[in-house]
Amino acid sequence: MLKRLFKKKSYILMLLLVPLMVFLLRFIGEDNGGIMTVGICIMGDDASSIIFRASIPEETSPIHYEFYESKESLIEAVENNTVDEAWIVPKNLDGIVETVAKNEIPLESVEIVVRENGLSHLLGREILCSKIYPSVAKQLLINYMNARVYGGNMTEQQQAELMEAFDSFALSESLFNAGYVDASEVEDTSIILMPLRGILALWLMLCGIATSMYYLEDQENGLFIWWHIRAIFIRELGYYLVAFIAPSVVVLISLAYSESFTTVSRELPALFLYILATIILSIILRLVVPDKKHIGILIPALIILNSLLSPVFIDFKELRQIQKCCPAFHYLSSIHDIYYLKTLFVYTVLLGGLAVLLFKLPVKMRQVFKAHLL
Structure with a gap:
């Protein structure tokens, strides 16, 4: 499955985009111009x-x-x-x-x-x-x-x-001694690199949506004809998890290279839960949106909405209740606050439950629902 993805030019381009961006941001951040x-x-x-x-x-x-x-x-x-x-x-x-x-x-x-x-x-x-x-x-x-x-x-x-x-x-x-709520000290990070983690979170969201489009393409090509399993949700989850192996590695390397990586005990659980939430959200999106064309149309709106509802560049505290609907908000807040790691876990479980309910709906009912979205 992973070999099939690496044959797609768009997947390769998506993976190469992040290392180039991180290199440029670090280069600009180290420049005396500020x-x-x-x-x-x-x-x-x-x-x-x-x-x-x-x-x-x-x-x-x-x-x-x-x-x-x-x-x-x-x-x-x-x-x-x-x-x-x-x-x-x-x-x-x-x-x-x-x-x-x-x-x-x-x-x-x-x-x-x-x-x-x-x-x-x-x-x-x-x-x-x-x-x-x-x-x-x-x-x-x-x-x-x-x-x-x-x-x-x-x-x-x-x-x-x-x-x-x-x-x-x-x-x-x-x-003065600046620190986070988890008692860790605030490191001297370049202002240019401060939004990097948020940008990577949005990029992972983009990877999830792109994987949904790849799934629909493979489905049209008959890839899943011989891949029968009673729990279809497990099959789809496995497809997305394989697709996220390379992006996960890219994110960890990018955080380490930009000196934004904190500790393994903080980064890995938060990243795993966020990827899982992003995967389930992408599956739900694929189930309710009619086709690849409409998913592609939604990509700019979803990325912009997530960037506004997550503390990537600016944190709008007035929209806190709405922000809780965005997985990137929980992920970015969980790095230095264990409370938001718990909320990210709850958010992921609730999304998973919603996805399972959608899979239990008859196929014809889902098709009618998609038709009404047109």
Whole structure:
């Protein structure tokens, strides 16, 4: 059976697609360019501007920074798509900081220039605020101490001592320790590679639907004439399991190569249950959809729907109850949460029960049902 599948060009192409995608994603993830490039023009040399320049790291990920000498050249770089976003810091950044610290609206502001808006630009603005806020925090402290402690008569020496004390209380990186609900630590993964597991889950769904089309093709060619068995569901399950041997190996190798693989005890049970759920869902789809043509038409809709209902790129928590109908949601959530591994098991059992009930329906009844779908 597996040898027959490897004679199909579409099956080979489907298997080769994933290694190429993983290689490209890892190559892009290791590139210094990251997810976006920010151009910076600092026009002044006051204290706040110096602090801001010093806060920009030389080696950055996921954002790459480039400095420009003039505002005009930086805007031109945005227009030419050389950089994705421009930060233009005016000459008197100290004055802006002092005005903001007094809860007043400054006459000037830090300009942000983009070609189009997007999620990466929202991240850029958060980072920009984090770079300027330390200067605002210092000025707020100075204003407070000057008004409440020194009665408006703070000397330069007192201000210098206050700033020295402020700088001595730097936050250590050990203050934060990110972890999952299963107590495992969050690893430093490239943002480009973060949705990889979700993409692989969608690809497995595609493999299941394609296997249904292969099954119908083999059925038309009379492959199952001599393959009689009373429990037809077991025969079909075996057909799909053989077809999923190669995709399963590809997924495990891809997770390992991309350094997304966690542990064997987590990965294998979750992957096995997800593949089983995907197989049963594909069988049910084949039983209720009239023919190969209609299954092919449904492929884009099913993949898009699964990508929206699963935390592949964005997790819509408002749709949590609807998400539970999607096998990829349970699979992606189960890697670091044993609860969702249990829900994936229950989901798979319920799907299996539904498939068995469909097989017990008379053939004519299923044919009538398919006809009504047309």
